[in-house]
Amino acid sequence: MPLHAVPEKPQTHSLGETSRSESVTRPDRRALIGGSVLFAASYGLALTAADEYGLAVPIAGPWIAMAHGEGSEELVLDGIAQLGSVALIAGSFIFPERTLGPARSSAPAIRLRVGAAGTKVVVAAQF
Numbered sequence: 001m002p003l004h005a006v007p008e009k010p011q012t013h014s015l016g017e018t019s020r021s022e023s024v025t026r027p028d029r030r031a032l033i034g035g036s037v038l039f040a041a042s043y044g045l046a047l048t049a050a051d052e053y054g055l056a057v058p059i060a061g062p063w064i065a066m067a068h069g070e071g072s073e074e075l076v077l078d079g080i081a082q083l084g085s086v087a088l089i090a091g092s093f094i095f096p097e098r099t100l101g102p103a104r105s106s107a108p109a110i111r112l113r114v115g116a117a118g119t120k121v122v123v124a125a126q127f
Contacts, residue, residue, distance in 0.1 A: 028092040035088030042081035
């Protein structure tokens with residue numbers, strides 16, 4: 001080996017899988033939270049005005065009240081808000097968000113780097 005040799009690139013050896021990624025699927029949190037807040041607000045307003053016409057019934061309450069002659073713009077808006085909130089909640093499960101996450105491994109990963117630095121041999125471990 002010549003005196004002015006360029007040191008070779010350190011080699012990395014992995015014991016366990018650390019670089020693999022897997023897809024994580026879960027309900028779309030934005031749609032789930034937004035739909036839940038919208039449903040709580042719209043159903044809460046219906047409960048404060050609940051009467052004998054069935055406004056306490058979730059989702060169908062405003063439509064039942066309108067069928068009994070209680071027609072007003074507030075009931076239409078409340079019915080649309082409750083239906084929209086249920087659509088958002090269902091959509092969060094039908095169209096989930098997918099993200100890439102680290103691979104799950106039951107064994108701990110150990111990475112060893114072995115290389116030459118000038119005239120020395122370097123061994124480093126990462127747990």
